[in-house]
Amino acid sequence: MAEEKIRVLIAKPGLDGHDRGAKVVARALRDAGMEVIYTGLRQTPEMIAEAALQEDVDVVGLSILSGAHMALLPKTVQLLREKGLDHVLVVAGGIIPDEDVPKLKEAGIAEVFGPGTSTQTIVEYIRNKVAEIRRSRKNA
């Protein structure tokens, strides 16, 4: 049986208009065979969590370059968890200083992809992690 396609929500939280990275990653994931939904700009954490629920995604990718990541990313994860989406893999990308990364990971962001990350790295990471999550859910 063919493996179910990985579904990804790419979202832009906050007032940040820099969508180049989000779009490039969205396309790369799509070219890698995933189903990608892009939210568009200016999404609140509530809107993102709701979209993740409605779209029944495996992954939420949050792209943020405005510097508001500490205020918006942990909140988004928290709302996802409140909706029972514990299995959803949450990753982030953008301009995020190294020193904030451990704090974000603690808050439930699985990985942070900084500037210069190749799209291949992101594709592989998501493939592996989602496979892992799917396996563990099956076994649970």
Add this chain to the structure above:
Amino acid sequence: MFDKEALEKIKERQEQWEETTLQQWLARLPERDELFRNLSDMPIARLYTPADIPDFDYLEELGFPGEYPFTRGIHATMYRGRLWTMRMFSGYGSAEETNERFKYLLKHGETGLSVAFDTPTLYGYDTDDPMAEGEFGKCGVAVSSLADMEILFDGIPLDKVTTSMTINAPAAILWAMYLVVAEKRGIPWTKIGGTIQNDILKEYIAQKEFVFPPKPSMRLIVDTFEFGAKYVPKWNTISISGYHIREAGATAVQELAFTLYDGFEYVKAGIERGLDVDEFAPRLSFFFNAHNDFFEEIAKFRAARRIWAREMRNRFGAKDPRSWWLRFHTQTAGCTLTAQQPENNIVRVAIQALAAVLGGTQSLHTNSMDEALALPSELAVRIALRTQQIIAHETGVVNTIDPLGGSYYVEYLTRKMEEAAYEYFRKIDAMGGMIAAIEKGFPQKEIADAAYRYQKEIDEKKRIIVGVNEYVSDEPITIPIHKIDPEGERRHRERLARVRRERDNERVRQCLERLRNAAQDERENLMPYILDCVRAYATLGEMMKALREVFGEYREPIII
């Protein structure tokens, strides 16, 4: 310029060269397997000779600096007369902190100011709006009312220093705040100079800081043209910007074509209002990106000047030579900065800045090495400014005008850029203009395609980015990282609360009401109403709310 016989001889000799000398070299030493293409994906030949520009006409295509078609520069003396304005884009945290940074930069030889506003300000929200959560002072300085603007420019001589403000949807409001600061200090508006970006079309295309739909947005812009022409004659009421289009991933050709086409739309809108083109066109300015491909960038700047002059004269019938001038600011390409080995960015910025100078820029911002990591530290911004000073005072490139003019390659490329831009113009014309093209998602899609292609080339190592996909190093980053003091937000919020408490709230209510009514009447110029609101200390968020109620908000087509 080249006579036929001479050209034939050159061609003949080139063929000989290819068959003999070149063949021998290639047999021994084949060319590297690399993309010999520029960033616009144009193939670049091994060598350029007069045969590549056989019908080159010096007087027609280049002429003389300060004369039509201005390919060599808009001023007759260029940098021999006056250097470009060294204008560093800066802003963070509260008005106090940014004011301090302005003074620091001026002390170190900066010659013009350029304000970066934070995202809530850019979208027209006060700092305490729920939409502003987490964004205070991150991407620039927060300005919620006149009180912040007064502090931002405290101790800065507004009649001596020109100020550029990167502000778009709420441009009329921030400009009004600046005008009222001058007014309160007794400086006549005729004496102040500067620029508001005020370019909404590129917001829809690339930067995405739009608020209102196109029609009312264009109206507000023309209101500033009209008001500026009458009362603030030294102010550039728009900076038609390719910078952000390029940062979103466009090629140099796309940047050139979309920016100039946006320019045509603004000119059309001004004429449709009934303004005389020569009344407002001299105050239109431009803003371009200086990216990595050195000669491509120089060709882009030269082509831009030539196209603009021609179109202003022929398409729009402008008669004042100042209307034909394409005056522009340049910023080195932020998207080329790497988070890896950030010191390398100093070198990238220097080369990009040199391209801008060789391309004849009027004003220049050089990025700081740390900008892929955070907002610039004092050290980083000082080095960036010094880079300009070194180009200006040590390299000698300022001694003669357009020193690359006449280079077979540069002239060939200038022509190619121009031709490619006209191809885009024809496509956009056929769609019914830029607003129609934006609503179709055309420029957005072109840019997204180019951005993706560029990333793939890097991922596949067809393009080498030093320190990213080649020459990588694991050494930790040691440069200092600028941090924003949370105290700034507390101080700002306190001031905002005080403004709302202490002002005459009845007067504010009336001013906002009049603004709302005027917005409903298309024949009204909104500037006087906005100025009254500002004088009464109505906040940015309050004014924008009034306008949002009348104009509505733009929803963009989602294009991946």
